[in-house]
Amino acid sequence: MKFVDTDLLIIGAGAAGCFAAIRASDFTKNVVLLEKATLRSGGNLSIGHFSAMINPMTNLPGSPNSKQFVEGYLSSSSGQTGVESPMDKYIIAEEIIDRTKQLEKWGLKFVGKMEDGTWGYFWNYRIGERMESGAPVKGGTIKPALIGELIRRGLKVYERTMAIDLLTYNGRVVGTVGLNVRTGEIFGFKAKATILATGSTSRCYAPVPGKNWFWMRDMGTNTGDGRGMALRAGADLTLMEFMRSDHMVGNVMSNTWGGICVNTNGEEFLEETYEKRWSRVWAMHMEYLEGRAPCYWDSRNVSEEDRKAILFKQGEKNYPDISLEQSIAQRGLDPRKERAEIKLMPVGLLGGPEFDENGGTSLEGLYAVGDEVWQDSMCNAFVFGYRAGEAAAKYCLKADALTLDEEQVKAIDETIQALTRRREGVTPMEIEEKIRTIMTYYANFHKTGGMLEHGLKLLLEIKEKLLPQLYAKNVHELMRAMEVRNILAVAEMHIRSALMRTESRVGGRHFHHRLDFPDPDSEWYRQKISIRMENGEMKLYRKLAPEQRVPTREDYETIREVQP
Amino acid sequence: MTAYIDAEKCNGCKKCYENCPLDIITWDEEKNRPNVSYPDECQLCFICQEECPVDAVKVKVPIIFW
Numbered sequence: 175m176k177f178v179d180t181d182l183l184i185i186g187a188g189a190a191g192c193f194a195a196i197r198a199s200d201f202t203k204n205v206v207l208l209e210k211a212t213l214r215s216g217g218n219l220s221i222g223h224f225s226a227m228i229n230p231m232t233n234l235p236g237s238p239n240s241k242q243f244v245e246g247y248l249s250s251s252s253g254q255t256g257v258e259s260p261m262d263k264y265i266i267a268e269e270i271i272d273r274t275k276q277l278e279k280w281g282l283k284f285v286g287k288m289e290d291g292t293w294g295y296f297w298n299y300r301i302g303e304r305m306e307s308g309a310p311v312k313g314g315t316i317k318p319a320l321i322g323e324l325i326r327r328g329l330k331v332y333e334r335t336m337a338i339d340l341l342t343y344n345g346r347v348v349g350t351v352g353l354n355v356r357t358g359e360i361f362g363f364k365a366k367a368t369i370l371a372t373g374s375t376s377r378c379y380a381p382v383p384g385k386n387w388f389w390m391r392d393m394g395t396n397t398g399d400g401r402g403m404a405l406r407a408g409a410d411l412t413l414m415e416f417m418r419s420d421h422m423v424g425n426v427m428s429n430t431w432g433g434i435c436v437n438t439n440g441e442e443f444l445e446e447t448y449e450k451r452w453s454r455v456w457a458m459h460m461e462y463l464e465g466r467a468p469c470y471w472d473s474r475n476v477s478e479e480d481r482k483a484i485l486f487k488q489g490e491k492n493y494p495d496i497s498l499e500q501s502i503a504q505r506g507l508d509p510r511k512e513r514a515e516i517k518l519m520p521v522g523l524l525g526g527p528e529f530d531e532n533g534g535t536s537l538e539g540l541y542a543v544g545d546e547v548w549q550d551s552m553c554n555a556f557v558f559g560y561r562a563g564e565a566a567a568k569y570c571l572k573a574d575a576l577t578l579d580e581e582q583v584k585a586i587d588e589t590i591q592a593l594t595r596r597r598e599g600v601t602p603m604e605i606e607e608k609i610r611t612i613m614t615y616y617a618n619f620h621k622t623g624g625m626l627e628h629g630l631k632l633l634l635e636i637k638e639k640l641l642p643q644l645y646a647k648n649v650h651e652l653m654r655a656m657e658v659r660n661i662l663a664v665a666e667m668h669i670r671s672a673l674m675r676t677e678s679r680v681g682g683r684h685f686h687h688r689l690d691f692p693d694p695d696s697e698w699y700r701q702k703i704s705i706r707m708e709n710g711e712m713k714l715y716r717k718l719a720p721e722q723r724v725p726t727r728e729d730y731e732t733i734r735e736v737q738p
Numbered sequence: 739m740t741a742y743i744d745a746e747k748c749n750g751c752k753k754c755y756e757n758c759p760l761d762i763i764t765w766d767e768e769k770n771r772p773n774v775s776y777p778d779e780c781q782l783c784f785i786c787q788e789e790c791p792v793d794a795v796k797v798k799v800p801i802i803f804w
Binding site for chain 1: 779
């Protein structure tokens with residue numbers, strides 16, 4: 175096996191991975207990025223045709239300060255999970271303006287930059303004690319800005335290269351084995367530090383009827399590769415029981431921009447206000463559970479001008495083909511005269527490797543950032559990508575020389591080769607469809623212990639009986655086969671954690687809901703479930719989450735400087 | 739439900755083949771044209787359509803009711 179020697183290895187060239195690479199290159203030139211797709215098409219931001227928001231801080235006059243923002247966050251529905259770190263929110267509030275200024279220098283464009291130099295023209299709310307502001311950016315300009323800067327800095331990117339498994343030596347992560355998904359070539363990457371930035375878990379649930387299995391809301395390449403690798407390498411993963419949902423109109427995985435969302439009584443249950451925005455994801459579940467379904471998207475009072483904006487979605491790149499309006503027309507409805515019923519869909523799972531304020535995980539030499547971890551937003555990816563890039567690069571500069579475990583390298587190679595040697599068996603898509611169907615039926619929004627146990631039993635059967643028969647006819651299927659291992663790992667972690675958390679906990683955009691334990695239990699407040707692989711088995715532990723209080727300026731100053 | 743490529747309009751620049759994130763497009767060396775080999779894996783991201791300099795790629799969204 176050919177080995178590439180580097181200081182820092184970054185897996186995933188999306189928002190967080192690119193930002194980490196750029197920052198790391200201020201300290202070391204030996205940075206290598208791996209991307210399963212390409213630099214142009216890797217990560218959620220590469221799709222581009224969506225509206226994006228710089229938040230919670232902007233340069234608008236009257237914007238809240240970090241303390242006010244975290245206060246607001248803790249008193250909003252998002253703060254109610256009691257499992258997140260308020261310091262992470264403080265860090266983002268403190269540092270997002272600097273990251274955005276960098277991005278703007280590299281080419282990011284705002285939707286409505288004002289003559290006085292401020293970035294936005296809306297979103298500057300104060301409701302009760304809560305404040306937030308946001309500046310809308312042109313979604314299609316973010317990824318090109320990052321790519322441009324990566325190229326200017328001459329950073330090395332291995333495109334179409336999927337990381338298969340992490341290499342470890344004495345508990346330290348020392349690189350990875352990568353597969354070129356076009357040529358089938360297998361490379362070793364030897365690195366002093368590794369950053370996981372493989373994004374969200376998109377392919378967990380079944381698609382809506384009539385869609386193919388790759389058309390989910392987030393990028394279809396996101397299969398929890400980093401989570402699977404981290405688990406197998408022995409890292410601690412946390413909060414895997416929480417999931418995300420969204421509501422959809424017609425066959426469009428769209429936000430319900432424009433118009434209003436009403437329940438069966440015609441009451442508006444969702445407004446694009448600060449307060450409601452955070453509970454957007456759970457609001458419709460409440461209507462269902464409390465007997466106020468069905469829910470509708472009502473755009474009868476929308477002006478023709480606004481209707482045009484909705485038709486073309488928001489943001490810069492516009493595809494009328496996938497507009498809300500067309501989809502509604504397909505159902506024979508006239509949105510000018512009628513309401514359209516909306517539906518809930520699962521988006522994916524939250525949770526991932528445990529991380530500190532510099533993206534450091536429980537394993538030495540391993541960092542995780544962006545949607546890979548419990549973060550789930552573009553601005554988090556910028557801020558923590560930057561911090562982890564610096565922390566990992568500084569770690570490389572002082573790290574000892576590393577040793578490889580030859581046996582481990584051989585074993586990973588053999589895992590890959592075995593799949594192509596087999597001439598018959600089960601295809602990756604057969605297994606993927608089974609896993610995602612099990613997740614949809616037994617581990618969806620509203621869970622019960624019995625159904626979760628049954629789902630787990632089915633997943634374990636797949637693991638024991640079908641996985642050993644997995645085979646790949648060509649390199650393309652080999653990539654899918656490697657992905658399905660990770661999808662299975664993520665699904666199993668989700669079900670096991672959801673079984674253990676015998677309560678319901680809802681906070682803003684993420685939730686864990688058990689029909690058999692419908693209320694939050696104070697026993698579980700600030701309790702995180704941690705998963706680790708021990709002797710080939712998943713072990714679950716309870717850990718205490720950080721104190722849910724607003725950090726002081728002094729608290730922040732102690733961690734502001736990024737340490738390796 | 740996938741990308742459709744007009745072989746006559748296509749100029750063989752490979753942009754769609756190079757950029758498809760899910761790698762569903764392969765390259766036919768003989769014809770010097772792209773081939774949508776895994777249409778079931780298209781996620782309708784429109785990157786191929788957007789990258790095509792001669793407007794030869796059209797991503798078509800299925801007519802579906804739910």
